[in-house]
Amino acid sequence: MSGPLLLSVESSCDETGIALIEDGRRIHANVVASQVALHGPTGGIVPEVAARAHLRWIVPVLDEALATAAVTMRDVDAVAVTCGPGLAGSLLVGINFAKTLAWAHGKPLVPVNHLEGHVYAGWLLDPGEAEREEPQFPLVALVVSGGHTFLVEMRDHLTYRLLGTTVDDAAGEAFDKVGRLLGLGYPGGPAISVAAERATARNRVFPRAWLGDSYDMSFSGLKTAARRIVAQARADEGLPADERDGSLSDMAIAELAWGFQDAVVDVLATKTIRAAEEVNARGIVLGGGVAANAALRGRIARDAGARGIAMVIPRPGLCTDNGAMIGAAGARRFAAGVRAGLDLDARPSLPLAR
Ligand code: KG4
Ligand code: ZN
Secondary structure, eight states: OOSOEEEEEEOSSSEEEEEEEETTTEEEEEEEEEOHHHHTTTTSOOHHHHHHHHHHHHHHHHHHHHHHHTOOGGGOOEEEEEEESSOHHHHHHHHHHHHHHHHHHTOOEEEEEHHHHHHHGGGOBOTTOOOOOOOOSSEEEEEEOSSOEEEEEEEETTEEEEEEEBSSSOHHHHHHHHHHHTTOOSSHHHHHHHHHHTOSOOOOOOOOOOOTTOSOBOOHHHHHHHHHHHHHHHHHTTOOSSTTSOOOOHHHHHHHHHHHHHHHHHHHHHHHHHHHHHTTOSEEEEESGGGGOHHHHHHHHHHHHHTTOEEEOOOHHHHSSOSHHHHHHHHHHHHTTOOOOTTOOOOTTOOSOO
């Protein structure tokens, strides 16, 4: 081991994740029990159902993580846990579990901000992956998930200057909503991305909310426009208004998915690149579930590459919620001396940067 081994726990939303991370970078185990299938029938997350599923899975997830890494609690130097933001009931399951582990085994407890975790996923190395340079400061990080969309500047570890944030819905929420409108099920993001790939005519234009020169973003107008555009497409195909009463043709779905995705990607990529140029960033880090989107990854990688800015996008499984990212951020906090007591509480609205 070249640095401390952290056991990290993530349960803020609908994934139960536990990881073992060495020195804030190297993944020894990263086990995620996803609730996607559980929430599919309700088309979204029911908080009580999510909390109960965390309770059901957290012990098996711990057992599998320790077995995969071939370690015991004796080998662990600290326990890191997401304390917010997220769903209160879900957060409390992970927090109480982490507290119990830390107390029973006499390990320090390190509180981690979930959003900080998404940023620090950019530092992670998979087991067996070749060493690569860490992201270099100053950098700009774009975190886009189902609950959050923001752009921050980092000039050093654990310091964030908020450049912009969504003024209404998160980008992932818009993907999920439009996915439902198109009859693609939950979650909408991956399904829209797959459908968009199939579009042959790529000329649908959905509105972009630029909000002037600001780095803030807005997706609620796009959601409303999508509802209108989908309704028109349904009328054009002679379908009833309710999406449950018959589905648009595959090609119409693909073209609408492409047009919607193009609008979201255009706004996110344009603002991120402009921010990176303004702060003379050496790197851009992408995180959050929507960073798994191939069109967004491709566009930002191309635009950053053309400007000589290094681009770090974790593989899709590290962009969506997981325990490893909490271990990466937790290691920095652990090194900085941050500790929590057994009175650690859930902070459902914890911000990243003030
Ligand atoms: O980070 P995450 O797993 O959970 C939150 O903290 O919210 O993000 C989930 C969000 C969902 O809205 C989902 O639709 C979106 O990420 N997402 C995607 C893709 N994969 C997941 N959005 C667009 N394209 C994708 N490939
Ligand atoms: Zn997340």
